Amino acid sequence: MNIARVLYPVQVLGPGKRLGIWLAGCPRRCRGCSNSELWEKQEQYEIPLDGLMKLLQPILQRADMDGIIITGGDPFFQAEELFLLLKALQSYTEDILVYTGYQMQEISKGTPAMRDCLKYIGVLIDGPYVAEENNGCHLRGSANQKIYYLKPKLQARYEAYMAAGPNRIQNFAVADGIVSVGIHTRNFQKELAEAARKRGVIIGE
Numbered sequence: 001m002n003i004a005r006v007l008y009p010v011q012v013l014g015p016g017k018r019l020g021i022w023l024a025g026c027p028r029r030c031r032g033c034s035n036s037e038l039w040e041k042q043e044q045y046e047i048p049l050d051g052l053m054k055l056l057q058p059i060l061q062r063a064d065m066d067g068i069i070i071t072g073g074d075p076f077f078q079a080e081e082l083f084l085l086l087k088a089l090q091s092y093t094e095d096i097l098v099y100t101g102y103q104m105q106e107i108s109k110g111t112p113a114m115r116d117c118l119k120y121i122g123v124l125i126d127g128p129y130v131a132e133e134n135n136g137c138h139l140r141g142s143a144n145q146k147i148y149y150l151k152p153k154l155q156a157r158y159e160a161y162m163a164a165g166p167n168r169i170q171n172f173a174v175a176d177g178i179v180s181v182g183i184h185t186r187n188f189q190k191e192l193a194e195a196a197r198k199r200g201v202i203i204g205e
């Protein structure tokens, strides 16, 4: 499968400390997408499932890991691989939050692999990003996206998380720069470029 990044602990996309997995590849090209660097799959991101699971073990075995988030890119563009990943992860936690640009109706009528993924997902946030509908709604980039509690017992936990405060951003220092995680505001790219410019840093195209 094509995996662009793994981060821990992600604390701004769902309750608790979460293992975050970003799958590469999304031909949807939503205007204003905050992860456009993950639109293309890349050869160097290819990793077999058993190799990935081995790498993830130190995080999966941690007593303080509260859940998992799988995003991208759009994970459902690798539906068969996503299903196998979900199947491998579900024994570690029920709280697996997945983001996709597909709508739930499309997944429900989609390929067998797409439908099978729903068996192991705890919470699904669906729909493409629509910049005009980016209004700060909890956990979602835009208001057209919906939250589905596929494991209903998770609902109270997520509602408490959302009631605790607005969306936040968390920055991770990685080998080749900074990865900014979370639900970004509509103008975040301009605001970031302006803040950087004031500090003498020019962010290129």
Ligand code: SF4
Pocket: 026, 027, 028, 029, 030, 033, 034, 035, 036, 072, 073, 074, 100, 101, 102, 127, 128, 129
């Ligand atoms: S579906 Fe998600 S990753 Fe794909 S272009 Fe839209 S916002 Fe970006």
